[in-house]
Amino acid sequence: MNEEIKTLTISIYTENNIGLLNRISAIFQRRHINIESLTTSQSEIENVNRFVIVVKISETQAKKIVGQIEKQVEVIKAYYHDEHETIFTESCMFKIKSELLFEEPQIQNIIKESDTRIVTVNKQFFVLEKSGRRHEIEALRRDLSAFGIMQFVRSGRIAVTKDEMKITELLDGVKNK
């Protein structure tokens, strides 16, 4: 009976309404499912938002969760995907003392080799930004922490699916009914 727990990405297309985040997060909360990361933004369709939620659950759980999510009036459609079905990334930022940039030549090497971008430099600090897989970001953090990091922040996962999700068709279908 014990099903495999996977890292799954749940994509939810919704109306852009205040309060919906509450309804959606409550569905996870009631079932004691920890949200690994959550991102919400506009989607490719005007006035349609997209949630990308990463959770570690079984497929059976995911099916039920998606059913409960779709039941919400303002949810247009929800899906779940495993890692092979999506292309995904996270991004992060580091704030580091400026003097290190000049005094520690190794930092410059790290920046070059890890494909990290310098966002800004001033007298006090400089800011690095990088997008990539979690392990790449973690490796970078490890490397930089040897020199001291003033601030670090990482975003939730964002993902697009390899397969089409046909939201526009779905919405057109409603309009033409």
Added chain:
Amino acid sequence: MSNTQTIKKVENKAVKTERITGSEAIIKCLIAEGVDILYGYPGGAIMPVYDELFKYQDKIHHVLTRHEQGAAHAAQGYARISGKVGVAMATSGPGATNLITGIADAQIDSTPLVCITGQVFSHLLGSDAFQETDIVGISTPVTKWNHQITKAEDIPEVLAKAFYIAKSGRPGPVLIDITKDAQVQEFDFKYEKCTEVRSYNPVPKTNIESVKAAAKLINNAKKPLIVWGQGVILGEAEEELKAVVEKAGIPAAWTILGASALPTSHPLNVGMVGMHGNYAPNKLTNECDVLIAIGMRFDDRVTGDLKTYAKQAKVIHFDIDPAEIDKNVKTDVAVLGNSKESLALLLKELEENSHQEWHQKFKDLYKIEYEKVIKSDLLPEKEGLTMGEVLKEINTQTKGDAAIVSDVGQHQMIACRYAEFNKTKSNITSGGLGTMGFALPAAIGAKMAAPDREVVAIIGDGGYQMNIQELGTVFQQEVPVKIVVLNNEFLGMVRQWQQLFFDKRYASTEMTNPDFVTIAKGYRINAKRVTKREELADAVKDMIASKSSYFLEVCVEKEDNVFPMIPTGASVSDVRLS
């Protein structure tokens, strides 16, 4: 505003606008939705609406309950017997939070409600202003939809959407919170009913292939069993259910909220399933070869231990809500859609059958239940009165035509087991939430929605005292409900559990009760107490004959138990008779 985008406008050039306040707009929206009665309680944040109600008294009757919980339950009773949307209204803060139990009850029992709450001025939102609570946040997990309005001009669209969502598909409660400034602002009003919300698909399309697959399983079944739930009543599929049952000759059992969809006397009606359901359908759930679930959700009170529930059977599940499929019980065939349509489609595919031998098994097990349980419930030989014999007397006097509104506890299980129902929508009870205090206010709403029907509330001495203040509503509104309190001086159902599973340690379940008859009389309600069997028939007769409201207290045996019973977590086939 995003709502404007989500609602498809119905082209109607003739709709004229007029400049009115938000409050007046609320009333006009209600009238446009056919609301003629609403239940509520005033207060600061909703006063402008009450002021308008004063003007519109001839169109909308406002019922002042004695507690907002009473208003919510009354609106539920109204909705359950009429099939229409029940409306409740309250002020902000404590008024709004007092509605919550009724809203939660409506949510789990799929009852269409629109609740309107007043809210502080929008510039005060989030400031902990006097009587401000985040009612939208609080009600989110127990509503089908909710919304806060801060501008008068949003009132018509949001209310139209509220009624549409509450009623369509799988019904449920909607809460609309309206700030005071939105109530007093003027705007150009016009009303158009909502017929569609683009992100919302209330009734999934029935797939004919799934209907055919279901029919094939049923046609090949040797021992099919139907378990129907409230989905049949909500979908108004009573006729279709009957036709299916009769054509294929399938024994049919019901969940507590499905009761009355098929008359009790129907020869293929084999009784209730679940924790205190009948012996035969519970036992034979684990013997049938095809289990046909219609508009029910495999609640844990119905299934007992899921690991052993109907494991031998192919399961067919008819439901309007896709999220119910495979939620608790894995199905072999799922038929989505409205039960009225899907059962009509199924009927065409079914072959005639009678399953005599299989049906005989139900009769045999009924005989066992009759000997061990029913006989002593309905025809007791001991001195003390039983709850069962009271129900039997009510059946006799009302000829099975009454709507029975029951509260929660032993009396509820007895009422559902023994009430005879000739008509649909006759069993009004709190199923999913099991809310004590439900019955008195719900009976008020039911009687007001169906004045031609006899409405009898069956209540325990515990639950009665949870909303006893609604006697004031009965009195003021002159609602001719019949109230029966089965007084065992215990929180009976809990005491039963204590007896069976906690070595008779009756911790805090004994009740010292007031003189209920005097209380009823204090509210100018005719009242009588019965303590002896000889008095019962006449008392029930007087009650039913009464043109006005009537209170009957029946002092019953203190420590009777309700059987059959499936202990929590046990298998349905482990149903106990004693």
